[in-house]
Amino acid sequence: MRDLFTLSVLVSTVAAGIRLATPYLLAALGETIGQRSGVLNLGVDGVMLLSAFGSYYVVLRTENLWYGFLAGAVIGLLMGVVYGVITVVFEAEQGISGIGIFLFGLGFSDLLFEELVGTPTPLKVRLEEVAIPGLGSIPYVGDAIFQHNPLTYLAFALVPIVTLVLFKTTFGMNVRAVGENPQAADSLGVSVAGVRFIAILIGNTMAGLAGMALSLGLGIFQPNLTQGLGFIAVALVYFGAWRSRGVMVGALLYGIVASLVLQLKTRGIIPLEASDLGAMAPAVLTIVALVVLARRIEAPAALARPFSRH
């Protein structure tokens, strides 16, 4: 108990929270762009699993992180093509299609893992933490915030970038328009299918990065590595009211509460008997926050509605 409130504990709690938040943030930011364009993707978790395995396997064989990065991103992109064809070209019902993608990703990543790897084997090279020059050496703050792996920096750098793209570019305006009123966008010559397809590609590629952040960050893969993380990421998009800053707050809240609970357990402050209750804390807190903070911001009006002219 006496150790808990020291600065160093706080530092490691925040640092761990940020590490835990990274895959959620990457996946949820990608999903934000997708949903802004009116496409719901419940298959995020499946895409993450495929990319997590793909990048893990490539690094396991080549011991080159760049190849792993490329593999993870390309797999995400390819799954984006698949999902785009299903939902945009064939105008399929998105909820069911997403679950299909999830099941496919879950089963196929498991199959590939067992055929190609079998036993969980730790990677010899993994994403290492990099201190940001200057900032990384600030006492405490540097350790907590500026000592992370590159994908974590990327995830947080993407927060303002996603906002910028959505609100300050022609593409972003088109994305918001096709998500709110695709008929209107269509009547002005904006290609609804094209914009949605690109938004899906971006979203799935970011889901791929999220999967990669998990497997390359941990240096290991095993079946169902994500444990449903992708579904939480979809929920975080609602939590964040389709804004990247809100999504970031949600991901950080989730990560930091999880790491705080771990610290409390480690130091015996949460008794063993209450341990399982403690494990629910992040989910419970997120739900409570969602209810309490619920802003009256509505979802994109055309979310999950296939568009066709007829």
Add this chain to the structure above:
Amino acid sequence: MSKKVVLKLIGALAALVFIAAACGSDDAVDDAVDEVTDAGDDAVDAAGDAADAADDAVDDVTEEAEGAMEEEEEEEGDADDGDAMADAGGNMLTVECGETSSFPAASEPVTDLTVAIVAPSAEDDLAFTQSMVDAVTALGIEPQLTTSTFVVEEAAAAIRGYAEDGIDVVIAHGTQYGGSLEEIAPEFPETSFVWGTASETQGLDNVFAYTPAADQGGYVLGTVAAKLSEAGSIGMVGPIEAGDAALYVDGFVAGAEAEGASVNVTYTGSFGDVALATEAATAHVDAGSDILTGSAQHVVGAISVADANQVPWFGTQSNQVSLSPDLVVASQVYHWEVVLTDIFSAIEGGTLGGEVFELTLENEGLVIEFNGCFELDEEIKGGVGETIAGVVDGSISTGQ
């Protein structure tokens, strides 16, 4: 390709068919559902055919390869006998540096019974599922496998499927399958179901239960860890406070405390969340623990933390040396084959269930395997035999 691969491919394809079904418009949904149902039926038929074909192929290959294999295995077996130094009877040994497992080679099958295993995680998980698959294989039996059944309903379908196929012994390897067995077992009175880890048979007379006294090995490892720890503080990463994971934790804590060390226990609340287990282990190291241990398949993350921080690791369920060849001190390994042998002979004698079997140090169902690559002080190691003996004869209580 094995039958399992065929089945998984079909699973993946079914997911795609599912997606295709979603492509229909409102009006076409009914049609699509019909089509999917048909397609599903076809797929099942096809799967059966493919699986049969695959089985035949496997049999052929196996037969061809058997001659060669046997010779090799005999050699390996000889080598193992030399490598694995028996320290104190069959419940403790040291695996030579460079080897990863002490499992005896498959010899003559102990029984002609056909066996199937349904288990929740991957067969190579280095933990719960692998320990059972290894055990059955070690008895010379090639089991049919349905693994990675994350969903209980899926597992129930597999259990029922094997029973319908006329498999003699269906091993339902997961506490969570109890409810399904209660329903399925009475429908197949000719089939023997083996369920664990569980300490009762739910009153079903064609169900055997098995459970490891994981506290026993936990106690032994706890004493070793306490002697090894300079800080006197050990970090434990557990999944959920239940079953053999909890037994291991309790035994380990009792053993470590008996030697004057303290154990910080973190139950992550999950069996598979590697990221959370990683952070839990990191928190332990930050808090000053200089020894780590843990259970369930998510410990792969915790072991990597041990590896990165050069902190010794104690494992359970399977030998975990391959995850960190230098830092795994010892593992408590489950040898289900001990109880399985008893169960198979009971079945052959006409008893299909109704009994509970326990894995203990005494019946050598629990084995403490030391890693030859980790240089453990001989004095510490020397005391282990005594501790084991004490646990076996009851002079030492593990707290259970």
Add this chain to the structure above:
Amino acid sequence: MESLATAPERVENTDVPLLEMRNITKRFPGVVANDDVSFDLRRGEVHTLLGENGAGKSTLMKILFGLYQPDEGQILLRGNPVEITSPTNAIGMRIGMVHQHFMLVPTLSVAENVALGLKPGWRPSTNLGAVSSRIVEISERYGLAVDPSIEVWKLSVGERQRVEIIKALYRDAELLVLDEPTAVLTPQEVDDLFVILRQMTANGRGLVFISHKLHEVIELSDRITVLRNGRVTGHTVPADADRHQLAQMMVGREVVLAPDKASVEPGDVRLSLRDVKVIGDRGTMAVNGVDLDVRAGEIVGIAGVSGNGQRELAETIAGLRPARRGSVVEIDGVDVTAANSATTRAAGLAYVPEERMKDGAIGEFDVKENLLLINHDDSRFLRSGLFRSERMAEHCHRLVDAFSVKTPSLETPTKSLSGGNIQKLILARELDSSPTVLLAAQPTRGVDIGAAEYIHSQLLAQRADGVAILMISEDLDEILALADRIAVMYEGKVVSVLDRPSATREGLGLAMAGATVGEADSFVADSPIADSPVHDSDGPDSDGPESAVADSEVTDAS
């Protein structure tokens, strides 16, 4: 495209029509939407396409705008044959379209809505400042006042319409299609719109006007082409046709536009509303203190632009939406304020809801099931808890015949009927219970003239039988034709109640825009009426008490 200057005065060979659509045929599975249709448009004219729902007007215009491809036929633009493959393509040919349902993105600003699609998505950004100043320029030139930086959801319906027109003018449309542009406007807003449209034709643009409001068609058009069942059935000019003739051309037979109203002496009060307050979906006070009485043998019409609380008021009367404490709704002297719909029905209410397919009938159910929706548990239809199909069929046959619902069979899915027949079906079901009060919301919206005629005659028959009828309608013609008294709703209040003889289209129009009775008399034309936002988040609570007092006085006096 941004660089194109507005140059409508650009003179080309004016003998060549701006647009010629020759022998257009478009088939959909089971229907021929356009059958050998020819249509042309000259510069500087308004050419009206007149026809009932489903006559093929929208299909023809969607072909013009590149949304559909014709199966046969040819399109000539400025004398040259063209193929219009997409809206982008159409916009590039200086064709603009103001859709009936506004094509606006509510969460984007006016400038963003206008800029949408101007630049391809891969271009990094659009200079919204430049777009805004062009919008201001266009606004000033045509009197289309609107703030470019405001988000569209904050605008009134009239303002949204202006944004639609600005979008087309910004793209320098020379040919503009206006699909039912007046459907949601008050009469004054319509007048304003016509001024703008005439200014556009004076500049040499050509307009295609689609409407079924006959007096507007006569007022605005230079030429009129009538479509029926996908075919052109006639051409005329306003000078040669009156409303009656136009209606006949649309329907293809004799039509009674203004039904004869027998004089009926109103009886006792059957429906009484006292200080009714209702919270709407957005959490604001949608109905804010309505007092109104409806007597036996009387039709009270509620006029108003939609979104001013009519829907919430109707739902509250029908027992579908709770009223605030203090409100009183009485049917035949029975307090049903807190009652559910079953109780209000038992008290004598029949309800024809605004959203036919959402609240009035279940599209997937067949005709018989919809006819029995409210009384299938009646003891005469049941034997030991099971349906007596032959009695049900008999009952339904009687209703279908009595209300001339055109359906192939009682087992036909309701959604495959026309809007008019669905409405007749609902009316049949509702009137079968011999109600004392009939609440009819938008009874003829989207319904063909024949069915509307029939529904009107049924409403008048009910009136003659002594039923108290509260009719909510956005269609002023309908209100003026049927109602004995007219109440105008604005921002959740009844701002004026007039006896039919003293009501004029202009007076009602002003009241619909928020003017109270007194003001309406001395109203001057350039009032900023159209600028009042429909979605005023401050809520109508801020209104002064005077109007409420005035309302109740008027109500009491009547």
